[in-house]
Amino acid sequence: MTDLADSAASGGTLTTPVSEPLLKVEGLTKHYPVRGGFFGTKQFVRAVENVSFDVRPGESLGLVGESGCGKTTTGRMLVRLLESTSGKITFQGEDITHAKGTRLRNLRQDIQIIFQDPYSSLNPRHTVGKIVAMPLQVNGITPPGGVKKRVQELLDTVGLNPEHYNRYPHEFSGGQRQRIGIARALALQPKLIVADEPVSALDVSIQAQVINLLRRLQKDLGLSFVFIAHDLAVVRHFCERIAVMYRGEMVEIGTREEIYERPSHPYTQALLSAVPDVTKIGRTKRIKPEGDVR
Amino acid sequence: MTTSTSPAEVTVDPDAYLQVRDLKVQFPTEDGLVRAVDGVTFSVRRGQTLGIVGESGSGKSVTSMSILGLHNPARTKISGEISIGGTNIVGMKEEQIQRLRGKDVAMIFQDPLSALHPYYKVGVQIAEAYKVHHPKASKKEAMTRAVDMLDRVGIPEPQRRANQYPHEFSGGMRQRAMIAMALVNDPALLIADEPTTALDVTVQAQILELLEDLQEEFHSAIIMITHDLGVISQVADDVLVMYGGRPVETGSVEQIMKRPQHPYTWGLLASVPSLHGDAGADLVPIKGNPPSLINLPTGCAFNPRCRYAGTNGNLSFTERPELRSAGEAGHMLACHLSAENRQRIYAEDIAHAGVAQ
Numbered sequence: 001m002t003d004l005a006d007s008a009a010s011g012g013t014l015t016t017p018v019s020e021p022l023l024k025v026e027g028l029t030k031h032y033p034v035r036g037g038f039f040g041t042k043q044f045v046r047a048v049e050n051v052s053f054d055v056r057p058g059e060s061l062g063l064v065g066e067s068g069c070g071k072t073t074t075g076r077m078l079v080r081l082l083e084s085t086s087g088k089i090t091f092q093g094e095d096i097t098h099a100k101g102t103r104l105r106n107l108r109q110d111i112q113i114i115f116q117d118p119y120s121s122l123n124p125r126h127t128v129g130k131i132v133a134m135p136l137q138v139n140g141i142t143p144p145g146g147v148k149k150r151v152q153e154l155l156d157t158v159g160l161n162p163e164h165y166n167r168y169p170h171e172f173s174g175g176q177r178q179r180i181g182i183a184r185a186l187a188l189q190p191k192l193i194v195a196d197e198p199v200s201a202l203d204v205s206i207q208a209q210v211i212n213l214l215r216r217l218q219k220d221l222g223l224s225f226v227f228i229a230h231d232l233a234v235v236r237h238f239c240e241r242i243a244v245m246y247r248g249e250m251v252e253i254g255t256r257e258e259i260y261e262r263p264s265h266p267y268t269q270a271l272l273s274a275v276p277d278v279t280k281i282g283r284t285k286r287i288k289p290e291g292d293v294r
Numbered sequence: 295m296t297t298s299t300s301p302a303e304v305t306v307d308p309d310a311y312l313q314v315r316d317l318k319v320q321f322p323t324e325d326g327l328v329r330a331v332d333g334v335t336f337s338v339r340r341g342q343t344l345g346i347v348g349e350s351g352s353g354k355s356v357t358s359m360s361i362l363g364l365h366n367p368a369r370t371k372i373s374g375e376i377s378i379g380g381t382n383i384v385g386m387k388e389e390q391i392q393r394l395r396g397k398d399v400a401m402i403f404q405d406p407l408s409a410l411h412p413y414y415k416v417g418v419q420i421a422e423a424y425k426v427h428h429p430k431a432s433k434k435e436a437m438t439r440a441v442d443m444l445d446r447v448g449i450p451e452p453q454r455r456a457n458q459y460p461h462e463f464s465g466g467m468r469q470r471a472m473i474a475m476a477l478v479n480d481p482a483l484l485i486a487d488e489p490t491t492a493l494d495v496t497v498q499a500q501i502l503e504l505l506e507d508l509q510e511e512f513h514s515a516i517i518m519i520t521h522d523l524g525v526i527s528q529v530a531d532d533v534l535v536m537y538g539g540r541p542v543e544t545g546s547v548e549q550i551m552k553r554p555q556h557p558y559t560w561g562l563l564a565s566v567p568s569l570h571g572d573a574g575a576d577l578v579p580i581k582g583n584p585p586s587l588i589n590l591p592t593g594c595a596f597n598p599r600c601r602y603a604g605t606n607g608n609l610s611f612t613e614r615p616e617l618r619s620a621g622e623a624g625h626m627l628a629c630h631l632s633a634e635n636r637q638r639i640y641a642e643d644i645a646h647a648g649v650a651q
């Protein structure tokens with residue numbers, strides 16, 4: 001942990017002191033307005049309710065929970081694709097909850113997002129070169145050696161052939177498309193990447209390739225991650241700390257050991273006991289959560 | 295499933311309810327002939343569960359759809375034998391197959407909405423499925439049976455639920471309703487194709503428990519198709535690992551999960567992170583991507599992705615390995631590696647990665 005942060009700092013990419021969290025989230029809340037009732041009265045989906053956590057430099061924080069518990073909503077608020085209903089987001093000591101204009105644009109260089117679906121998040125009419133170069137061009141950045149050289153470096157970093165610069169997304173497999181998404185996220189040398197189910201749609205062997213790539217990037221570039229996933233084994237493998245969400249609320253946060261070896265919240269216990277364990281053959285006992293049948 | 299101890303070839307358990315021999319399924323397409331299933335042999339007894347595992351495009355669903363006779367004969371070439379309770383359905387007329395489907399053999403899918411019609415009440419649909427094979431049953435009897443089934447699969451207030459439409463059900467409830475419909479005629483064989491892939495783990499656990507309870511009750515044979523090795527460990531008695539439309543390893547769940555012998559099975563196990571063990575250890579993924587079934591590599595189809603392809607001279611590139619004994623009774627594999635090499639490689643490279651740890 002510390003040496004990751006140190007190596008990143010010595011690389012000159014990190015300005016925050018090691019002790020300070022890179023990202024601080026306090027009481028984050030999102031209520032989606034929905035129409036309801038006979039007279040079209042306004043009602044709300046309480047998607048995220050009073051969620052607080054820190055992410056330290058070089059750290060990977062996992063966000064787990066079942067579908068609909070508010071993981072994506074949380075992630076989108078962090079990258080400011082969604083405005084929060086209330087709460088505060090602090091990045092490198094600065095309140096970014098309502099950042100706008102130039103400040104927001106600068107922020108978008110530091111915090112990037114990668115999505116679950118590598119198919120729909122890439123423009124099918126653009127070449128890979130154009131897709132990966134887009135963040136540079138939008139931000140008016142001309143890297144030393146030119147855009148093309150930088151893009152080819154990025155393709156190489158994520159394990160794609162730099163010669164494939166002129167190919168289109170449909171010419172790549174699912175795993176390769178996820179790599180394109182990662183290259184695009186890396187283009188602006190972000191400090192934090194929010195990864196929303198980045199490997200969920202991939203076959204296990206391809207999933208492992210992408211996880212290893214993300215782990216290498218985290219180490220080499222001193223990146224921090226908010227890693228969203230519903231697969232508890234994948235999260236355990238990738239994240240040093242894990243937050244467990246249930247129905248919009250964060251029910252437990254702790255280190256890998258705390259969450260997986262000594263879970264204290266009954267929901268975390270129920271969730272973990274429901275995962276079919278590859279190392280155990282035959283039926284396993286599981287802890288049934290309240291109101292079991294769904 | 296039983297396989298022979300003879301080193302030469304797989305034999306089929308003559309008493310098994312389902313017996314599949316040398317099944318081949320091909321689709322002629324504009325791009326060429328898709329050899330989706332290319333010589334698969336297995337059998338499943340009543341009361342037993344066969345797990346079929348493999349990455350997408352390995353021929354799992356095509357295999358299961360053949361057992362239900364769901365392929366369009368005009369656009370599909372099928373050969374081999376599929377014997378269900380003693381009747382070979384390969385080459386059978388559609389009307390005859392229809393009589394088996396839903397009664398002797400039923401299927402559940404990943405997406406319950408593909409089996410449930412959105413316009414009709416859930417109870418009505420299940421009652422209809424019952425009446426197809428029980429033409430003498432009255433409307434009322436069929437409806438009673440439907441409500442009873444909803445109750446059996448653990449749906450609370452089955453009477454009220456029977457009168458609702460599929461969209462009024464949650465994902466887990468819909469999956470239960472589909473299972474109720476599949477089981478309404480007490481099928482002897484149930485094929486479950488990724489039945490829990492789209493569900494949350496707590497709901498998945500309930501559905502798997504339900505299937506196990508129902509199997510105990512009805513003594514049905516189950517084929518569980520999944521890419522999730524955890525699900526396989528939990529429910530399977532025997533396992534068939536498929537790659538590129540062919541079986542590469544088969545055996546008991548113990549043999550496959552604890553003493554795997556094939557480099558592809560190793561790759562799957564080393565790719566999956568564990569809930570225990572050393573989280574710092576890197577996964578050992580299989581390199582590259584699954585092959586196109588139109589143009590499989592010559593020799594062993596796995597050779598472009600296999601770390602050990604050069605170990606036996608040129609054999610992996612020139613000769614297709616056939617299934618043969620892996621040593622223990624019932625454990626078969628299709629690989630040119632010698633037993634000594636397999637043992638050494640497993641100990642050195644695989645035993646410490648992913649869930650193989």
Ligand SMILES: Nc1ncnc2c1ncn2[C@@H]1O[C@H](COP(=O)(O)OP(=O)(O)O)[C@@H](O)[C@H]1O
Pocket residue numbers: 032033034045046047065066067068069070071072073074
């Ligand atoms: N745009 C929206 N409008 C209304 N409700 C929404 C919207 N997006 C998400 N929700 C609801 O908010 C809750 C949390 O959703 P989401 O953040 O996507 O959960 P997760 O990513 O954990 O599956 C769910 O109940 C979902 O239906």
Ligand SMILES: Nc1ncnc2c1ncn2[C@@H]1O[C@H](COP(=O)(O)OP(=O)(O)O)[C@@H](O)[C@H]1O
Pocket residue numbers: 321323328329330348349350351352353354355356357587
């Ligand atoms: N009707 C069809 N026509 C042509 N190709 C098909 C058809 N059905 C399946 N295939 C191909 O057969 C191969 C095996 O598919 P499938 O059995 O669905 O794989 P999986 O193991 O993921 O279930 C795939 O390459 C698929 O594209």
Ligand code: SF4
Pocket residue numbers: 556557558594595596597600601602603604605609610615628629630631
């Ligand atoms: S036959 Fe050769 S290429 Fe195929 S799995 Fe065995 S070692 Fe690998």
Ligand SMILES: [Mg+2]
Pocket residue numbers: 071072073
């Ligand atoms: Mg989500």
Ligand SMILES: [Mg+2]
Pocket residue numbers: 354355356487
């Ligand atoms: Mg399939």
